[in-house]
Each structure stands twice: as C-alpha cells, then as structure tokens.
Amino acid sequence: MVHKVIEWSLRNRFIVLMLSLGIFVWGVISVKKNPIDAIPDLSENQVIVFTEWMGRAPQLIEDQITYPLVTNLQGLPRIKYVRGSSMFGMSFIYVIFDDDVDIYWARERVLERLSTVSSTLPTGATPQLGPDGTGVGHILWYTLDAPKLDLGEQRAVQDWYIKFALQNVQGVSEIASFGGFQKQYQVTVDPNRLLYYKLSVPDVINAVRTNNNESGGRKFEMSDIGYIIKTSGYLQSIEEIENIPVANQNGNPIKISDIGTVQMTGEARLGIFDQDGEGERVGGIVVMRYGENAAEVIDRIKLKMKEVAKGLPEGVKFDIVYDRGELIKESVESIKRTLIEEMIVVSIVVIIFLFHWRSALSIIIQIPITLAVSFILLNAFGISSNIMSLTGIALAIGVIVDNGIIMSENAYKHLSERYEQWESSNKKSSEI
Template sequence: MLDRLIEIGLRNRLLVLVMAILVMAAGWRAYTGLPVDAFPDVSPNLVQVFTVTEGLAPEEIETYVTYPVEAAMTGLPGVAKVRSISNFGLSVVNIYFEDGLDIYFVRQLVGERLQEAREQIPAGFGNPEMGPISTGMGQVLFYYLEDTSGNFDLTEMRAVQDWLVKFHLQTVPGVTEVLGIGGWEKQFQVDVRPEQLLRYDVTLDQVIGRIEANNLNVGAQFIEHNAEEFVVRSVGLARGIDDLERIVIKTVDGRPVFLSDLAAVGTGGAVRRGLQTRNGTGEVVAGQVIKLFGTNSSAVIAAVEEKL
C-alpha cells in the first residue's frame, strides 16, 4: 500500500506540490488565528451583581442590600452556590452556576430576578446591577492618557477618558467594558452655609428636594392654534453653575430665595479611594480594557491597540 502511494506521488508531482502548499497555507492560517492567553481561563460560570450605596456601613449593606439580592437568586435553575461580600459603600454578590450552562442564558435569569431584589431594597440604598460579561482573566490591557500640551488637569483628563476614549474603545469587537482609573470625576458641588439655612428657616432636605425637582425638563403636550400644533415644554435642566445658583428654594414675603443665597456652588472632584501613578513619579489617568467572555485575547488586544 505504501509503495502504491509513493508511486502515485512520483507520477503526479505537481498535484503533490499543490496539496503541500494548501496544507501549509491552512496550517499558517490556523496558527495565526490560534487563541493566545497568558494563562488558561478556568474561571467558573459566574455572574456578579454590584450595588453601590452612599456611605452605608457593612452591617447595613448586608441587611438591606446584600440579603435581598441573595434571597432573590436562590432557586434559580443551575445555581451551584451564592457568595457575597459587603464592604463600606459596596455590595458584591457572586452567583455561581453549573458548568456547561450558557453565560447569556444565566445572565437573563439573574436579570429577571434582579427586579424582585430592587423592590425589596429601601429607596436610596442603591440599585443592583450585573457586572460585565467577563471573568477574572478578562483584564487584557492597561493604557494611560498623556497631556503633551500641559493644558489639562486630572479632572479634565478623566472627563476625556470617561466621555471620549471609553465609548470609542467599547465599539471594538470583543470589548465588554472599559474602566477609568485615576484623576478626579467631575461633580457640581453645593457647599451649604449653615448660618444661611438658619436665617431663612430652610432645612437641608428642602434644599436637596428643590434641587432635584428643579433640575429636569417637563413636557406639557401641545396647543392647537390656527390649525397648527405648538409643542409646550418646560426647560429646567441645569447646564452649568449659573443655572444651579438660580434655583428658587423658597419665597419670603414675595422675594425668592435662590440657592446662591444659601450655598456656594462650584465644581470639584468626587470622593475617591485610590489613585493611579506611572513609574512612581506622578499621578495619571489610566484605562482598563476588559474583554468579552470567550473571545480571543490576542485579537482583542490587537484591535484595541489599533483603535488607540
């Protein structure tokens, strides 16, 4: 049999050469498309639920946030175990499913039960949300923003990261989330003066309520006039410090008391619990790219670098 194959090969040298070239081309294509990871991804079938709260202690988070989420997840088909961590201002619930179940199917199950959990959590205690469709091995790339002109501070650089760079990178196939690290998240801050609250007999809850009520646009249907429809709406969404300062908190003898009479309004950075440095010499704004579960890490990294 072997002699017969050798004889056929010798008689059809061109055919053998063409077949050899095809095999080499197929091998090269398979090699270049081979998934490459630093370590094999042996992560369990996991869905994470995060709830960010405003300064609650771990005991309160465990009672009012973590427990309702855990209770809502019990009884889901394929659940192997449920684990949770309650930290200061943050609740993390890990739902482990049996191997072999489709990740998108289990996330759909968790999403349906999250609505039940939201109804059990008191108002103002946070809104539980699912984490990215990734694993612990999904962190594939770090990058940092460099201001070559020297005209931007860390707050402005963080705004560039969160509102420009992030959304562009999230369009890359295989990227499930882009996280910003370092810098300051820009906020409009209201620094209330206690003596002015006493002077005008206003409570802090009233100030917060009036700011929330006056910072939105409201639609009012339409008016018909001369066979035409005119849309009526109230434009009250604050677009800057001047708009916030002109919010009316109350009236005293027909005179409006504005927010500027009670507080100083300005911009500042949100409270943070860490920073990002480069080479230990200075603080920078950086980004972290997380790849989609099951995608090729090398292909995602190459696509992100090209986009950058």
C-alpha cells in the same frame, strides 16, 4: 482487536497515509483558529451583581441589600453557590454557576430573578450586572499623555470620547476609566443657616432636582408657520444653582446662596494613579469579553486607538502601560522555538540510535501528526493556546517518541524471530 487494526493498516498503507495527511491539514487549520493567550483562564463561571447605596455603613448594606439578594438568588437553576460582600456604600454578589453553563444564559436567569427582588430593596438601590468578562479579562491598560490638559479635562476626554469609541470594538466587554477628577457641582450647606430658616437637607435636594428638569410643550401655528414650544430647564452654571429658590418666607425667596455655597469640583476620590513617579495620569482598562481571542482583541483595540487618536485634542496621545499582546507573543514564540528545537534533537537522536532511516522516519512522522491532533482536541474542548497547554504538548513529545521506539524495537524483535524460524525451516528442507 489491535492485531486486526495493525494488519488492516499494513494492507492499506495508502489509505492510512491519506488519513494521516488529512489529519495533519485539519490540525494546521485548527492551529490558525485556536485562540491564543498567555495564561489559561481558570476563573469560575460567575455572574457579578453590584449595588450602590452611597453613604451607608457596611452593616446596613449587609442587612438591607446583600442578605435579601443572596437569599433570593440561591434558588437559580444549575447554580453552585452564592457569595456576598458588603462594604461602605457598595454590595457585591458573586453567583457561581456550573462550569458547562453558558455565561449569557446564566446572566439572563440572574436578570429575571433581580426583576422580582428589586422592589423589596430600599429606594435608590438598584442592582446591576457586572461586565461579561473573567478574572483574567484585563488585557490592556493605557494612560493619556496630555501635558496641556488638567486632570478634570483629561477625565472628560476619557469618559465622553475615548471610552465610547473603544467600547464598540468587537470582543470588548468594558472600558473601565481610572484617575483624574469627575467634574460635578457641589452644594455645601451651612447647618446654622438651615436651622435659622427652618429648612432641611431634603428640602435643598428636592429644590435642586425640581429645578433641573425640562418639560415638553406643544405645537401651535401662527401666520401659517408651525412653532414648537419647549422649556430649557437644565442647570448650566453655578449662578443658576445659587439662584434656585428653596422656600418662601414672608414673601421673600430663600435661595441656595442664602444657605450655602456652590462650586465646581471633582468627585471625592479614594486614591490616585501615579505613573513612573512623574505625577497623576488618567486612563482606562480594556476588559475582554468572555471566550474571546485575547490576541485578536488587542490587535483590534490598537487599530481603533490609531483612529481615535486623530480626534484627540492637540498634544494628547495614548501611552500603553500594560499590553498582554507582547506577553502572548513572547510566550508563544518561546514555546514554538522550544518545540522546534525538541523535534530536531529528538529526530537526530532517533536516527543515531536506530541508524535505520525507515524506522527513524516512522517515529519522526508521528510528532507533527500528534501535534495536529492536539490542536484539534484543544479546539474541540475550547482550550486556548497558552503557556500551560503548549508546555504540556512539548513534554508529551518525549512520550510519543518513546512509544515509537518501543513499537519499532518490538517489531524488530518479532521480525527477527520470524526470520530465524524461516531460516531454520529452509535449512531443514535443504537437508531433506
């Protein structure tokens, strides 16, 4: 079979050259389409389910949330295994699917199962899906350089302006905010006053909830003019919360201010984000969507940041603290430079040792064609151009050249043997 292929190739050299040229052009197009990243994505094909039930101990979280979810999610199709983790106020479920399963198909199956399981969970515990990213999806970290704003104001700008704008960028799964204070009204009740007025904490919570609401009205006409009636019941200040009545005793209203204090403060924090030892910072983490091109997503994010920066308060600007784009560029450029240097050195060595330009050309021309085929296969199998894949291609060049040299020497050997046979036959014919 191999002899027939070689014979056909020798007889149809023009067709072989055209096929090689076509493969090379296809490879060049594949290089431009191939996604670029610094490191390969070796994370598992997983869907994360997290549930908040604040204030509960890990053992209670394990018994009431994690265990029911794990046992119900284990029956999903094309699943490998389910992992569960419980901590204070939080439950995490990691559903691992087969590697060839589409991630969005897997998320749909998990959502279908959660719709039937949620009714068995405690009140206030609602399972949610994590972002459709991977373990290496953190492609860019940024902070806000805002010396004129306090940490609460910076976090408000991040959560209510920057986050919504950057989440619209194509290829972004999530913008995770960190640092600063999330403003909230905090009601601190006095246990002794609650006991004195014979009230409980649920009574206070219920009073605040019922008074922080709006109800619809109706339309009525007066003097040929239509009016729409509505109530505005949302709490907007500390004074309004303090004046909320909790109960009525002997005709006297018991207000929030009678049993505790109300203040504007930040949500309780478990840590801070300090940058370069110069103080706390507020910022965000850009999480890339599954299967996206990291280099292109980073370029889109930076372009969007320039647009968002025009609407920031005076003196506020972005400070990028981690940018995988720079790592990608440096890694790819290093590998490209190595490939070019290796091709040049190999070509010189082949020419010097063979000292025959046609033989050297037949070996050297294999290198770009093989690289083209490599990128065609990378696209076919969904593998990105990263340090590992490009290094493998660089190491394979030596094997390609060795094979070419062996084939050339083998061809020379057979040609010399045939030439000797031809010379001996000519001598015999001349003697006759």
